[in-house]
Amino acid sequence: MNGVVLISGNGSNLQSIIDNAKSIDLKICCVVSNKMDAFGLKRAAKVGIPCVALDETLFNSKLGFDQEIMKVIDNYQAEIIILAGYMRILSADFISKYSGKILNIHPSLLPKFPGLNTHQRAIDASEKKHGASVHFVTKDLDGGPIISQVSVNIDSKDDAKTLAKKVLEKEHELYPKIIQWYTQGRLKLLRNNRIIFDGQLI
Secondary structure, eight states: OEEEEEESSOOHHHHHHHHHTTTTTOEEEEEEESSTTOHHHHHHHHTTOOEEEOOGGGOSSHHHHHHHHHHHHHHTTOSEEEESSOOSOOOHHHHHHTTTSEEEEESSSTTSSOSSOHHHHHHHTTOSEEEEEEEEOOSSTTOSOEEEEEEEEOOTTOOHHHHHHHHHHHHHHHHHHHHHHHHTTOEEEOTTSOEEETTEEO
């Protein structure tokens, strides 16, 4: 299945997707970044994946920026859009156009801790467990239907950095698996934001 991956930074989740692409039936047609210096672009270029970096400062609106990304997605006839550390909020028009085709991974056990700084917030809240969630993207920020989650224990010695490392290792295992469910046609989002997996509502 043709896919486009959106990134903003280091691209470690992108790397795990690149490493597993063949086994999860995914052809990464292009990597798009909203940051010109995102290291993930180098990861993609190293294996010959086309890259597009867009300078946010050259656009007058969120929609104008997103329309450029839409052109890339449509040019490659992408059937799945994968957010891998993409730090921009998508416009309503973008989400509406590709509804049911956009996946995101978020570093918390949603609905807990949407947004940023999730690891420190989990520690500050004296949580015993933390983790990551893969969900379909809807107009609600980090509020789309959750497909799957993975958790780690928060130890007394953990700080935001060590906790982030533990969660990221789990993300690298979880995300390719969920992407494969989608590329194999096992996973679908209904109009009422319910999820079907292997023909059953979940």
